[in-house]
Amino acid sequence: MEVERWGWYSIGINLLLSALNLAIAAASGSLAVAAEVVHNVVDLVASVAGSWG
Amino acid sequence: MKLSQRRSKEFPYGLYKVENVVAVGVALLIFFTGYEIAREAILASERVAIVRPWMLAGVVASALIPLVFSHFQMRAGREANSPALVADAQEYRIHVFSSGLVLAALVAQQLGFRIDRAAALIIVLLVGKMGWELLSDGMRVLLDASLDADTLQRIREVIQAQPAVARLVWVTGRNAGRYRFVEAEVQLRARSLEKAHAVTEAMERAIRQAVPHVDRVLIHAEPLARTEVRYAAPLDDLAGHISEHFGEAPYFGLATVRQSDGEVLSQEVVANPHVSVPKARACYALWSGCGKILGHGQTTLPQ
Numbered sequence: 001m002e003v004e005r006w007g008w009y010s011i012g013i014n015l016l017l018s019a020l021n022l023a024i025a026a027a028s029g030s031l032a033v034a035a036e037v038v039h040n041v042v043d044l045v046a047s048v049a050g051s052w053g
Numbered sequence: 054m055k056l057s058q059r060r061s062k063e064f065p066y067g068l069y070k071v072e073n074v075v076a077v078g079v080a081l082l083i084f085f086t087g088y089e090i091a092r093e094a095i096l097a098s099e100r101v102a103i104v105r106p107w108m109l110a111g112v113v114a115s116a117l118i119p120l121v122f123s124h125f126q127m128r129a130g131r132e133a134n135s136p137a138l139v140a141d142a143q144e145y146r147i148h149v150f151s152s153g154l155v156l157a158a159l160v161a162q163q164l165g166f167r168i169d170r171a172a173a174l175i176i177v178l179l180v181g182k183m184g185w186e187l188l189s190d191g192m193r194v195l196l197d198a199s200l201d202a203d204t205l206q207r208i209r210e211v212i213q214a215q216p217a218v219a220r221l222v223w224v225t226g227r228n229a230g231r232y233r234f235v236e237a238e239v240q241l242r243a244r245s246l247e248k249a250h251a252v253t254e255a256m257e258r259a260i261r262q263a264v265p266h267v268d269r270v271l272i273h274a275e276p277l278a279r280t281e282v283r284y285a286a287p288l289d290d291l292a293g294h295i296s297e298h299f300g301e302a303p304y305f306g307l308a309t310v311r312q313s314d315g316e317v318l319s320q321e322v323v324a325n326p327h328v329s330v331p332k333a334r335a336c337y338a339l340w341s342g343c344g345k346i347l348g349h350g351q352t353t354l355p356q
């Protein structure tokens with residue numbers, strides 16, 4: 001199913017962005033990057049819930 | 054999304070709204086994110102970020118990846134009419150802006166300007182706005198708001214294009230996830246149940262062709278209200294004397310009367326062409342489409 005496939009893509013992208021921003025936030029100590037990590041993680045949870053819901 | 058496509062005895066209308074519930078949940082998570090960012094930006098102690106070239110490259114990548122992904126996901130979401138996919142694509146666009154702000158904050162840091170907190174607060178505003186739109190759209194569907202005006206107008210046009218439809222009384226509809234439920238009441242120029250059924254089936258097919266993602270069409274059909282009644286009286290002569298016989302009467306007096314005020318709209322006397330037929334002579338009056346037949350003892354038509 002097309003819609004379902006996009007759900008899995010979304011999970012993959014959010015995992016990648018979360019990991020990337022987490023590494024940058026940890027190394028830089030930037031508040032803006034840290035906030036972006038939280039943003040990514042919330043999106044990852046939403047993607048997982050959306051695909052398995 | 055899987056769950057939303059299930060249908061069971063307990064949920065005969067499907068679980069399509071699960072998609073909207075998820076969209077509302079995403080909106081609430083976005084509000085939570087915004088709160089967390091704002092709290093950090095306002096209350097956290099001042100920190101000086103360390104910026105390296107690989108970090109800048111990483112932030113650029115974290116802006117480009119969601120930009121490309123959201124473009125294709127938005128297109129797929131619109132084609133599938135999926136609110137969950139469209140909501141997800143919109144959320145990725147927030148990431149493009151927020152990653153751009155993060156990049157600006159890190160570059161400014163290199164140049165000696167500390168805008169890290171300001172960038173974080175702008176991200177909060179962007180996140181909050183998108184969250185409100187998602188919440189609003191999701192709640193409208195959960196509360197059974199009407200289909201949008203353009204879709205309803207398209208359905209009206211499809212119904213009125215059916216030749217047997219005399220009048221469209223009302224049409225309404227609602228969304229559930231990416232699917233649509235349509236209801237209408239029409240008056241048909243059809244007396245038989247078979248014809249009315251065939252007309253409503255054709256109407257349903259036409260609506261499904263004109264409007265995508267229609268799950269169910271419910272059409273209440275009623276016959277066109279009769280406004281006139283035709284009376285027939287067997288006559289002995291052209292002067293209008295009522296005959297004691299019906300089938301053997303040489304003439305019939307026919308009158309069309311408007312039901313609302315009883316006004317006689319037309320009157321005529323015709324010869325009975327079947328007077329010499331041995332049987333079924335009375336059928337003439339019925340073939341003439343008479344609603345009522347006057348017999349002996351009734352000397353006048355109703356006024």
